[in-house]
Amino acid sequence: GQQLNQSPQSMFIQEGEDVSMNCTSSSIFNTWLWYKQDPGEGPVLLIALYKAGELTSNGRLTAQFGITRKDSFLNISASIPSDVGIYFCAGQRGRSNYKLTFGKGTLLTVNP
C-alpha cells in the first residue's frame, strides 16, 4: 500500500528556534496537507498544497509541495510553547478519490 515516510519522529527544541520536518513517498501525490494535533484533540488542518512546487504560508508556518510530487516540507519559524503537538502530513493520490494517506507524525516539544 501507499506509505508516507515522515521525519523526524520527534523533535525537542528551544523556544525561538526554527523547525523543519518532511514527508516523502515512492508514489506521486496530487495534494499534500499538513495537520497539527494538540493533546486530547483531533487534528486541525494547517496548510493545503495543490500544485507541484507550490509554497504556502500560514503565519509562522510555511509548507512546500515538492517538485517531484513525492515529497512535502513544513517549516515553523521562531517556535513558541504553543507549537507543541504532533504534526501530520497527509497526501491524496487519485483525482477522484478523496482518501488521504497519513504519515506517522512528528512530535514537537518546545522548551520555554
Place this chain on the structure above:
Amino acid sequence: DADVTQTPRNRITKTGKRIMLECSQTKGHDRMYWYRQDPGLGLRLIYYSFDVKDINKGEISDGYSVSRQAQAKFSLSLESAIPNQTALYFCATSLEVEQFFGPGTRLTVL
C-alpha cells in the same frame, strides 16, 4: 458549536461487549470517515462514506461496521470488542480533499 462532534468522548468497556461510537456534523459535507489512532502508527482509515448510500472499507475494517443514517450522521460499531481495539477513534468530514476532524473518542477495552 463544534462542526464535527463525537460521542462519547471516553468509554471503557469489557471484552465481548457491543459498542457504538457516533459522529455528527453540521458542515453539510457529503463525505465522512472513521479513523483509528494508535501511538506511533498515525491515523489509519477504518471506513468511509462518500454519500448516504455509499459505504466503503478502509485499510483496517475487520472487527468494525458502520452505518450512515443521514448526511450528517455516521456511526461506528464494534460488534464484539477486543482489547486490541483500545485506541483513539476520530471521525472526519470533507467536501473534497481537505478533511475536518472531530475531537475523538478514547475507547478502552478491558
